[in-house]
Amino acid sequence: ERLLVFAAASLAGPLDTVAKAYGEETGTEVVVSYAGSSALARQIEQGAPADVFLSANQGWMDHLAAMGHIDNATRADLWGNELVLVASAPGPEVALTPETDLMALLAGGRLALALPDAVPAGIYAREALTTLGLWDGVKESLAPADNVRSALALVATGAAPWGVVYATDARAEPAVHVRGTFPAESHPAITYPGAVIQGAGPEAHAFLSYLSAAPSREVFEAAGFRAALAP
Amino acid sequence: MTTVWPGPEEWAAVLLSLKVAFWATLVSLPFGIGMALLLARGRFPGLGLLNVAVHLPLVLPPVVVGYLLLLALSPAAPLGSALASVGVVFAFRWTGAALAAAVMGFPLMVRAIRLAIEAVDPGLEQAAATLGASRLRVFATVTLPLALPGVLAGAVLAFAKAMGEFGATITFVSNIPGETRTLPSAIYAFLQQPGGDGAALRLVVVSVAVAVLAVLASEWLARRMMRRARG
Amino acid sequence: MTTVWPGPEEWAAVLLSLKVAFWATLVSLPFGIGMALLLARGRFPGLGLLNVAVHLPLVLPPVVVGYLLLLALSPAAPLGSALASVGVVFAFRWTGAALAAAVMGFPLMVRAIRLAIEAVDPGLEQAAATLGASRLRVFATVTLPLALPGVLAGAVLAFAKAMGEFGATITFVSNIPGETRTLPSAIYAFLQQPGGDGAALRLVVVSVAVAVLAVLASEWLARRMMRRARG
Amino acid sequence: MSLSVDIATRLGALDLAVAFDAPEGVTALFGRSGAGKTSVVNAVAGLLHPDRGRVVLNGRVLLDRAKGLSVPVHRRRIGYVFQDARLFPHLRVRANLLYGAKDDARLGPICDLLGIAGLQERRPGALSGGEKARVAIGRALLSGPELLVMDEPLAALDQDRRQDILPYLERLRDEAGLPILYVSHAVEEIARLATTLVLIEEGRVLRSGPAAALLSAPDLAPVFGPRMAGAVLPGRIVAHHADGLTEVAVSAGRLFLPAVAGAGGQPLRIRIAAQDVMIALDRPERVSALNILPATVTALHQGQGPGVMVQLSAGEDLLLARVTRRSAEALGLVPGRACHVVLKSVAVAPGGVGQG
Amino acid sequence: MSLSVDIATRLGALDLAVAFDAPEGVTALFGRSGAGKTSVVNAVAGLLHPDRGRVVLNGRVLLDRAKGLSVPVHRRRIGYVFQDARLFPHLRVRANLLYGAKDDARLGPICDLLGIAGLQERRPGALSGGEKARVAIGRALLSGPELLVMDEPLAALDQDRRQDILPYLERLRDEAGLPILYVSHAVEEIARLATTLVLIEEGRVLRSGPAAALLSAPDLAPVFGPRMAGAVLPGRIVAHHADGLTEVAVSAGRLFLPAVAGAGGQPLRIRIAAQDVMIALDRPERVSALNILPATVTALHQGQGPGVMVQLSAGEDLLLARVTRRSAEALGLVPGRACHVVLKSVAVAPGGVGQG
């Protein structure tokens, strides 16, 4: 009656709510271990007793799949997210197109984002900026952070005037202002895949199904997540 | 959620952190003393390398230390499974959190103790030897008591470090509530969660409070010891 | 990518780490000595709290320390802008990385030095005073030289810590190649990606090599000092 | 030049309450182990903070607890030779010596005097016990103090070395006018050096005053130990003889002592130990003792044991003689009895003669 | 019971090469500051590792560099009273005393002897210099050693305290048969305690042998200092008199000394300092000196200065007298000259009488 879920840390708020509800409904206690997707994936690889893995990107899920650690049949994209441009100062909306003069906006400041070659949010940001043809212009003016929350903090404290973060992060932080949204087609879909770990019991499958059911989806949508595109 | 007083889950993290830090300090103390003695008084080739090895957890990023621990002691690893077969399990247990904390605090502990041992007047040790005390007895009755302030300082440093250790812990034993979710891991989880800053701040306050108590208690103890030693 | 020898970017990270650690240690040393003296010999109310404050960076998760530094010293913060107006800028500069490393290493440095100061025979300080030496001169010519092994130990700990510091650094000053991308930051970035282990490992080897050299050099220095002091 | 001390403090089981005035010259603190000598000296130097008290050196108030005044140790200008040497272990002997010195002008002579010239490049860890003591003395001397405080400075030294250092301390006392506070168990040292004596017993001043008077007070003989009691005679050099003897005038006549340095007319202090004095009713002839003075018994002081302390007046001065009770009775020694005191020339020299 | 030492090592500028045999009793090492005494004693205790050497105690080889053998310090069973006390600062006096003891059976008596019974609950930091020295002595005594090594143990002590401790050491020597290696600058201590004397000068043995012989060798007088030279006479208690004098038979007659403990017939060693001896051609009458022995001049030893060391045979024993050259000439003292030696009873007591 205990289920151990390994989940990307950015899912914490709504996932806690859903897990609690699930526990009340089924009597199965859901315990969630939040950490970076990379750390969790490595632990699963090393035989962690997790039942379900909820990743913040496809890369680590692919990795586990390739190593045969997850039940591929259960893998599903559960939620989606958007990439937004935030600023520490309020102001007019910025249209994100190839014509956008990001350097002028930065005015000598730096653009905060997650590590663009390592952390999912940063990779999406790099891809979006590249698609828009803005990457080469700003790549010397970046402030890469270890995760998207740190990037947000750089903007919130004013250390960096602008940043690229997930919509879910931006909306919960009163000290930053969403000044633009990256077109969905400028980057691969931002999705949070989930899967049951190889060898986990039937409760794991049940919980994963519960996550994609309507009540759970509402909780996540309330937190700013998008419903995932149908698999 | 906006009250300053921590909730039951947060209390669990506080208690777990205290337990982890306490055992990490207590169990590593004899090893710390032994290693300090070896480094202070030993004369053999390879001493320099041993010294380097002791410092390594300090030089390496905690994540790396955690990862190495995971590779060595996970149920999938030979050493981990060998230990498991004799009932010693670290992976994803609070004992693993304590081990990670102990490893990270070890260099701090050893340095302080070693410094204190080196400051003991060899003349007093000689005097004890002329009175018939074996090396072991000299150490136990003269060197160690005189180095006690250093032992205490080392223990305090290790304890404080254990209270704050996060990177190695979360990488090694994940962030499982009630088992491996220590105060810093809980703080991290909140910080990763949109809107979690308030809760994180509350835990930081708790951390500081615990630190205040621990450090004040150690100071009080140190002053007592000093008074005893100086008459 | 599979060669063991680090590439130019990695070399840049190594050199930057050395620079950061060197300056962090050097600049914090006088403060560390001063604080150690204050804690060892000071008699005023609030000493206990000061002592706690010094230990805080150890007790708090590095990310929190980095976040607090960011809050205090970002160009948008009053203190940060005041410092900037006199030309002292930490944000996104290697100086900020050094500051973060210095803050994290400070408790280690202070403890070691304090322990050594407390071990100095007060009789010798009295003797110096009867010979007309002011408090300052007594400290500079008797206390400090006799505490030198502790000062060195403190410096080594702080240096090692600075080589390994990561959480506070990346949170405070981001991860800008050539400016704030230290070795641990680079290692972290590699570890975030599936398949990045090899590159990370290579940098770990470099870290270890640097540590070996630094620790061996400090031991050699310590032994020289010992020989001088004991005649 | 003077030092005035009046302090009281509690030290574990001991209640220390000591007051004395130290005029120019050497003031010796004498008392049994644990009597409180080091504590007094520490209070003067500022290393011990008495519960109440006042210390004044040459008019400078160093301590006045009533007024809350206490000059910090390093401004007291008191050179202190500690009972344990307290050399700085990280400094070579030379740097130790010069630690409190303005320059190295006096380094050479003082090193020669103390026999430590060859040790200058050594570390204190490589010195013998006596060598450490000598370096500690040199260090205090070189700091140019206004008062020198010495806590059993010669205890670790051999006889020869003491004999080298004592005249130097005398010269300091006399020529440099440097007042010295001197703690010692050795009555010979005290008798030779001290102008003033402060006897301390269990934290109290038992008696204090001019050394000559106290050393020849028969009732104090038990304090110094029976073998140590004696008198100090003032004298004056008359002539130096070719056979190495110096003729000295005392109020009762002439004494011949082994060569004493000093020009004719120079005043001297000659300590004559009570046990070195023989009493004869008739003037002895054909004996090796050269010094025979007419004297009159003035008092007898019966101690425990078989000895009697006889006080005699010889000229204007008082002498002490320690004889057995049996002899005292056999010779009929009672106050007023005329007799001769016989002393061997060699018995007074060279430790017992100081410049007056 | 015996100790045999033969060591050589380099100590900074000093080339130490010392060999001696110490039979039963007390072997005193005597020499100037820096001569190498502490180093020899350290080598015996195992605290200094000489370049080459051999140390054998009661047949047990403690050190044999040639064979690469060195018994570790804690197995040598050598109680060491250090020149600096080296008390354990974190232990109370009682715990310090009992550190090396099997049980506390002898704690009470030894504390009483040393006058430290009241200090048992103190920390060493709260002791005076002399108190520390006494605790260090007690600690070594209580460790039940096979050899006691004492490096200037009494230097920090006052006269009275020395007089209390010396007889105890004598009893240890005689009753417990505990061999003692004793470093001291004080000739009185050595004269009283030592059965064997090893004179060390600049790292070499200048002379070694029975203490009595060496102390009365006129050519060694300069070594001990002119005031310190003297002879040691063997004697035997005859009777204790009511007036506190003990009558002692020596080969030349009877001496009356201040009360000496011991039954009739008990052998004694009586040290008579050369400077306490007066020579008279006629037997003096009506003098306070009770001890007058007929003697014959056997040798004269002219030193520097105005003194002459006169060796006399009195009965079967040799005596030394230090007189001025002027007296020697005036009395015509040449070998063969018959005379009387006059000594004051009090001059020999109580420091100069030891159990033989």
Ligand SMILES: Nc1ncnc2c1ncn2[C@@H]1O[C@H](COP(=O)(O)OP(=O)(O)OP(=O)(O)O)[C@@H](O)[C@H]1O
């Ligand atoms: N570690 C050392 N290195 C160099 N020289 C040393 C060392 N230890 C002792 N010496 C020298 O060896 C000589 C003998 O020292 P030792 O301590 O044996 O003398 P001592 O006879 O005990 O003198 P004292 O009566 O002053 O205590 C001294 O000159 C001393 O300076």
Ligand SMILES: Nc1ncnc2c1ncn2[C@@H]1O[C@H](COP(=O)(O)OP(=O)(O)OP(=O)(O)O)[C@@H](O)[C@H]1O
């Ligand atoms: N800090 C202290 N606490 C308690 N008692 C103390 C302290 N310091 C000294 N005493 C006691 O005070 C007394 C006087 O000590 P002090 O050192 O002044 O003696 P001293 O006359 O110099 O003796 P010595 O000749 O043995 O050096 C001693 O009995 C000692 O035990």
Ligand code: MOO
């Ligand atoms: O939730 Mo992440 O893996 O820190 O982007």
Ligand SMILES: [Mg+2]
């Ligand atoms: Mg004293």
Ligand SMILES: [Mg+2]
């Ligand atoms: Mg010595």
